[in-house]
Amino acid sequence: MDSTGSVLRFTLIMCAITSLLLAGLFYSTKERAKQNEAIFNKRAILSAVSTYLDENPKEMSDERVLEIFDNQVEQTVLNMDGKEVDADAVKAAGHKGGRAEDIDMKKEKKKPEEDRLLPMFIFNSDSKKFYIVSVRGNGLWDEIWGNIAIESDFNTVAGATFDHVAETPGLGAEIKDNPAFKAQFSDLKLYDDDGDYVSITVRKGGAKDQDHEVDGISGATVTCDGVTEMLDRGIKYYEPYFAKLRGTTTSKPVGLLSK
Amino acid sequence: MAEETVKEPQVSTSEPLFGKKERKLISDPLTDNNPITIQVLGICSALAVTTLVYPSVVMAIAVVFVCAFANLFTSLLRNSIPKQVRMIVQLVIIATLVTVVELVLKAFNFNVYKELSVFIGLIITNCIVMGRLEAFAMANKPWRSFLDGVGNGLGYGAILIIVALIREIFGKGTLFAGSPIAMNIIGADNITTSYWINTAAESGIGTWFSWYANNNLMVLPAAAMFIIGILIWIQRSRNPKLVDIS
Numbered sequence: 490m491d492s493t494g495s496v497l498r499f500t501l502i503m504c505a506i507t508s509l510l511l512a513g514l515f516y517s518t519k520e521r522a523k524q525n526e527a528i529f530n531k532r533a534i535l536s537a538v539s540t541y542l543d544e545n546p547k548e549m550s551d552e553r554v555l556e557i558f559d560n561q562v563e564q565t566v567l568n569m570d571g572k573e574v575d576a577d578a579v580k581a582a583g584h585k586g587g588r589a590e591d592i593d594m595k596k597e598k599k600k601p602e603e604d605r606l607l608p609m610f611i612f613n614s615d616s617k618k619f620y621i622v623s624v625r626g627n628g629l630w631d632e633i634w635g636n637i638a639i640e641s642d643f644n645t646v647a648g649a650t651f652d653h654v655a656e657t658p659g660l661g662a663e664i665k666d667n668p669a670f671k672a673q674f675s676d677l678k679l680y681d682d683d684g685d686y687v688s689i690t691v692r693k694g695g696a697k698d699q700d701h702e703v704d705g706i707s708g709a710t711v712t713c714d715g716v717t718e719m720l721d722r723g724i725k726y727y728e729p730y731f732a733k734l735r736g737t738t739t740s741k742p743v744g745l746l747s748k
Numbered sequence: 749m750a751e752e753t754v755k756e757p758q759v760s761t762s763e764p765l766f767g768k769k770e771r772k773l774i775s776d777p778l779t780d781n782n783p784i785t786i787q788v789l790g791i792c793s794a795l796a797v798t799t800l801v802y803p804s805v806v807m808a809i810a811v812v813f814v815c816a817f818a819n820l821f822t823s824l825l826r827n828s829i830p831k832q833v834r835m836i837v838q839l840v841i842i843a844t845l846v847t848v849v850e851l852v853l854k855a856f857n858f859n860v861y862k863e864l865s866v867f868i869g870l871i872i873t874n875c876i877v878m879g880r881l882e883a884f885a886m887a888n889k890p891w892r893s894f895l896d897g898v899g900n901g902l903g904y905g906a907i908l909i910i911v912a913l914i915r916e917i918f919g920k921g922t923l924f925a926g927s928p929i930a931m932n933i934i935g936a937d938n939i940t941t942s943y944w945i946n947t948a949a950e951s952g953i954g955t956w957f958s959w960y961a962n963n964n965l966m967v968l969p970a971a972a973m974f975i976i977g978i979l980i981w982i983q984r985s986r987n988p989k990l991v992d993i994s
Contacts, residue, residue: 491830499830503837507844514848518855525858658799659919659967708964 527590531558534610536650537621537638540675541614563611564589569603571729582606594625594634607726612638619647620731624723629711630655633664637724639679643731646689649674651716661712673703679724686728688721765891773895777903784907785980786990789875793867794908794976795969801924803863804912806853808905810868812898814845815877819897822885829886838881839872846871876904911975919966 491499528551535546535557546554566574566589576587584591589608597605610621618641625634631654638647649671651664663670674689678700681687687701691713696702705713764770783789790811797807821841822829829837850868853861861868871877880900885893917923965971984990 491832496830496833499828500833500837503840507840511844511847511851514851518851521855522851522858525854529858529862657968659964 626719
């Protein structure tokens with residue numbers, strides 16, 4: 490048996506060495522890791538408008554992603570009233586950097602609805618403008634989120650991408666992995682003919698309404714319902730902003746606004 | 749001749765670098781003492797990460813690295829580690845190495861880091877690593893312990909890759925999806941959706957297999973269990989002396 494003193498000495502020295510080593514490694518790779526994360530998110534945002542890019546964002550080089558993002562994407566942060574928020578307010582809300590790309594949706598989701606900040610990315614293709622909104626909700630096992638590109642009529646969906654923390658591979662994870670699921674979102678409408686907000690529904694057993702529904706994934710009902718709920722609630726948050734840009738007040742009072 | 753007489757005393761004082769015993773340390777875990785199929789360790793991650801081949805390859809390399817260096821460091825320290833805190837010291841060594849792997853992947857291969865997510869961290873709890881430290885590194889010299897770690901990591905990795913090959917090709921109809929074409933395991937600055945085989949491809953060899961419908965069972969962890977079960981069955985039926993071991 491070793492004495493208590495020698496045990497303590499050994500463990501202390503050991504802990505000191507390992508923690509110094511790891512701290513050093515962490516700080517030397519921190520910048521790169523952060524950059525990787527940022528590129529990963531930007532790639533996901535660009536994927537929502539992939540049909541309007543000359544190259545699939547998944548196959549782009551990191552530099553190209555950053556280049557497109559710098560040159561063709563404007564970003565602003567909105568509050569729940571659709572007003573633009575300046576960088577200081579965003580920083581004050583706990584997002585270092587203060588830009589839309591710095592917003593941590595996970596943090597925002599935990600806040601009460603009326604205090605949330607919304608990132609907005611405006612993608613300028615050669616001829617058209619696309620408004621890319623970020624939504625976040627719950628899947629079966631953990632959170633799911635997505636980026637939805639909306640055309641400048643604020644009604645037609647141009648594309649969508651989804652991601653998740655831990656949905657079942659082959660079932661719920663198909664929202665991210667299966668290109669056919671995402672492809673269905675192109676050209677869907679958010680509003681019906683009367684101008685009422687209907688959002689997009691993931692329909693179990695196949696889409697019935699060609700303008701507002703997509704086919705569900707069999708075996709992934711809870712994830713699909715999560716996507717429906719996330720889209721319905723998440724896109725609605727952006728309505729005041731869209732109404733402002735459209736130059737009219739919202740045709741119908743919606744959700745939070747009517748409170 | 750003169751050279752040999754000079755070498756002779758050196759060999760007698762130190763063990764050969766790659767003698768018969770050393771080679772056995774590497775080859776045994778690959779065959780008759782495989783950590784997965786014979787010792788049935790490390791099953792959790794083997795079921796979870798084997799949906800695609802490329803992440804499995806990275807996982808295998810990570811485990812070889814952790815296992816080999818954990819063995820090496822434990823063996824170097826084996827005479828000074830206080831007996832009362834033996835396991836905790838081993839755990840600190842493993843955890844440090846795993847964190848190194850995690851940080852390196854995060855910085856240099858972010859997509860695979862995302863793909864493997866929590867399972868990199870869970871190498872810490874992989875029974876293979878801890879098992880080798882307790883059973884081998886605490887009682888053997890550094891070089892041999894290192895080889896033992898490499899061998900066991902490879903044994904684990906080999907099964908991982910076999911299972912992943914079967915699962916990816918039948919479950920997703922692809923092979924090496926997501927890997928950079930050059931197969932840069934670390935340092936890949938660009939992920940692509942390149943495949944070696946892709947049954948959903950619109951041109952090339954992939955179109956020959958366009959009739960194939962993906963088997964969704966293969967994507968689920970249960971399929972990995974069936975495949976590992978079948979591997980165990982094959983191995984034991986070919987080598988009856990293994991049957992009584994466990």
